[in-house]
Amino acid sequence: QKEVEQDPGPLSVPEGAIVSLNCTYSNSAFQYFMWYRQYSRKGPELLMYTYSSGNKEDGRFTAQVDKSSKYISLFIRDSQPSDSATYLCAMRATSNTGKLIFGQGTTLQVKP
Amino acid sequence: EAGVTQFPSHSVIEKGQTVTLRCDPISGHDNLYWYRRVMGKEIKFLLHFVKESKQDESGMPNNRFLAERTGGTYSTLKVQPAELEDSGVYFCASSRDFSGNTIYFGEGSWLTVV
Numbered sequence: 001q002k003e004v005e006q007d008p009g010p011l012s013v014p015e016g017a018i019v020s021l022n023c024t025y026s027n028s029a030f031q032y033f034m035w036y037r038q039y040s041r042k043g044p045e046l047l048m049y050t051y052s053s054g055n056k057e058d059g060r061f062t063a064q065v066d067k068s069s070k071y072i073s074l075f076i077r078d079s080q081p082s083d084s085a086t087y088l089c090a091m092r093a094t095s096n097t098g099k100l101i102f103g104q105g106t107t108l109q110v111k112p
Numbered sequence: 113e114a115g116v117t118q119f120p121s122h123s124v125i126e127k128g129q130t131v132t133l134r135c136d137p138i139s140g141h142d143n144l145y146w147y148r149r150v151m152g153k154e155i156k157f158l159l160h161f162v163k164e165s166k167q168d169e170s171g172m173p174n175n176r177f178l179a180e181r182t183g184g185t186y187s188t189l190k191v192q193p194a195e196l197e198d199s200g201v202y203f204c205a206s207s208r209d210f211s212g213n214t215i216y217f218g219e220g221s222w223l224t225v226v
Contacts (some may be wrong), residue, residue: 004154032213043116043203044155044218088155098145098207098215099168102155 003027006089006103015112019076023089023103026070030091031100033065035074038086038105047087048074079110114138118204125223130192133221134182135204137186143207144187145215146179150200161187161212184214194225 006023013019021100033049036044043047048063050056050072056063062075072091086107090100118168129215137144146158158177159169172179176195181187191198192216201220207213 002154008155011149034213036217041219043205043219045217049213073225089154097145098160098205098210099157099171100147100155100215101157102147104154 001026001102002104004089004091004103006035008104010107010109012109012111013079015079015081015110017079017110019079019083019108019110021074021087021108023072023091023111024070024093025101027093027101028067028070029053029093031094032092033063033072034090034100035061035063036088036090036102038088040085046090080107081112082112084109095104096103116206116216117141118202118218118221120221121219122222122224124226125201126195127184127196127225128193130190131194131223132206133191135187135189137204137209137217138204138216141206141208141216142184143210143215145205145207146187146189147171147203147205147217148200149199149203151197155203158189183224184200193222194223196225197221199225 020021035048038044053067060077064073086105089103119134144161149155157171160167161181178190206219
C-alpha cells in the first residue's frame with residue numbers, strides 16, 4: 001500500500017470553475033503537508049505549505065488538512081487555463097528531514 | 113538569483129554504460145536533495161546532503177548509484193552500470209534551512225536507458 005494516494009486524473013474543468021484536488025495518506029506521523037505544481041517538462045514548484053491540521057489561503061488557492069481523516073485538499077478558485085498542470089501533494093513526518101513523500105500527482109486541464 | 117540547475121537535461125545511454133548527472137544548487141543552500149520519478153510512479157526521495165555530508169541516503173536503490181558533493185557545492189549522481197529500470201527523470205532540489213519546508217526543485221535530468 002502506498003503511503004500517499006492521489007487520483008492521477010486527468011481532471012478537466014471549464015475556466016472559472018472551482019477545482020478540488022485531494023490526497024489521502026496512511027502514516028499518522030505526517031505533520032507537514034505541501035502542494036507542488038509541475039508544468040510539463042519542468043520541475044515541481046512549491047505552491048502551499050501547511051503544518052498539522054487546518055486551512056491556509058493564498059490568493060486563489062486554499063489548502064486544507066484533516067489529520068483525523070488523513071486527508072488533505074487543495075482548492076483552486078476561478079481556475080484559469082494557466083493553472084493547467086500536474087498537482088503533487090507531498091508530506092513529511094518531522095522537521096529535521098527533507099525527505100518528502102509524494103503522491104502520484106493529478107493532471108488538471110482548465111479549458112477556456 | 114539562479115535556480116537549481118541540472119545537467120544534462122536529457123541523456124540516452126545503453127544498458128551497462130555509466131552516466132553522471134550534475135546538480136548546482138541555489139547559492140547559499142547547504143541542503144541538497146536527489147529525487148527521481150520512474151515511469152508511472154510517484155517522485156521518490158533518494159538522498160539528502162547537508163553541505164558535503166550525507167544526512168539521509170535511505171532512498172538510494174542499490175550500490176549502482178553513487179552520489180557525491182565534494183566541497184559542499186555542486187553534487188553528482190553516478191549510475192554505474194545503468195539498467196533499463198533506471199530510466200526516468202532525476203530531480204535535484206535544494207533548501208537553505210534544515211526544515212525542508214521550502215525546497216526548490218530543478219527541471220530534472222531525463223535519463224533513458226536502452
